[in-house]
Amino acid sequence: MTASLVAHEAGHAYVARRSGIAVKDVTVFALGGVTRMPSPTTARSQGRVAAAGPVISLVLGGLCLGGSALARDVLHWPLPGGVLAWGGWANIVLAAFNLLPAAPLDGGRVLQALIWRARGDRERAAQASGRCGQIAGTVMMAGGVFEFLQGAGSGLWLVLIGLFVVAVASAEVRRAQLFASLRGLRVADTMRSVITGPEWQSVDRFLSETVPHAGDQPVVPVTDLDGRPTGYVTVPVLRAVPGARRPAVRVRDVAAPLERCVLAHPDEEMTDVLERAALSPAGPVLVVDHHHVVGMVTGADLAGARGRHSGPPERPPPDARTGLGH
Secondary structure, eight states, X not given: OHHHHHHHHHHHHHHHHHTTOOOOEEEEETTEEEEEOOOOSSHHHHHHHHHHHHHHHHHHHHHHHHHHHIIIIISXXXXXXXXXXXXXXXXXXXXXXXXXSSTTXXXXXXXXXXXXXXXXXXXXXXXXXXXXXXXXXXXXXXXXXXXXXXXXXXXXHHHHHHHHXXXXXXXXXXXXXXXXXXXXOBHHHHOBOOOOEETTSBHHHIIIIIHHHHTTOSOEEEEOTTSOEEEEXXXXXXXXXXXXXXXXXXXXXTOEEGGGSEEXXXXXXXXXXXXXXXXXXXOOEEEEETTEEEEEEOHHHHHHHHHHOOOOOOOOOTTTTOOTTO
16 A cells, blocks of 8 residues: 555656656655645746656556456456555545535545636635635534444544644645735835844853844844854753853854845835745744845734735735636
8 A cells, every 4th residue: 555655646746746846755654644845936837846756656546457357367366456445445445535516535636726716816726725625524523433443444544534624624724815915015024124143153151142132033043254144043042051161152053044034125026935835944034135134024923914904805816817727
């Protein structure tokens, strides 16, 4: 079954790369698999990438069932035939389950692509497929509870799958709502001003001279001699340095590297930055202009921007004309 899941996710990854989408990684776990990649920029590419996994599973299922018939009926090998038959039906069930029209399943992605093409609004399409996922997951949990009460222990597995589907679908609905509320906003519209500190300072001086000016900043970016950012520190990390060592330890020695940050330009679309942040390590969003940190974006900043921003008149995105049939 693990090989089937790997092949399924490999189908997604292959078509994504053929569509010009950079695949970050592929993970297979007990409840299925995940292929991490940026969101497709067109309805057509989303539909193609989503459909690729089930297509691979169906092809593998057909090949296994054909091999099973050959092994049992022609070669008279009952054991290999039985194994191939099990693998064939497992792949077909995997494809059928994933084609349910509910996010985060592949069928939900295809549904999202169809709605996106028809209505020209990616976020509304994502919300619709997410709602379907919430309903489907709830039905799975109810069915699992019913099976368990009837004495079938496998019902607990169905409940677990349903919980997973509901959780991920709910997260996707919230994400789509966030993106819809931020549509049209630039990074400069949401960022806050930021206090930075020199990386060569001792932890002792940094705590006494820089941190008091940082206010409620969750992190403090640190810079080199030219004022270029090199990473960031948090107050708890600084205070974790033993008091006797603080005068000798430099901030650069305890700072997180810049690679853990999401770097943005003031003129970038905020939604584009959030797309990158979703695929990056859990670091802060630093706004950099001409190699200097000019701001920072936090969750509180996004919440405030959502409250202030009523949104521009809705318009189809540039790729709204592109659909599954092309």
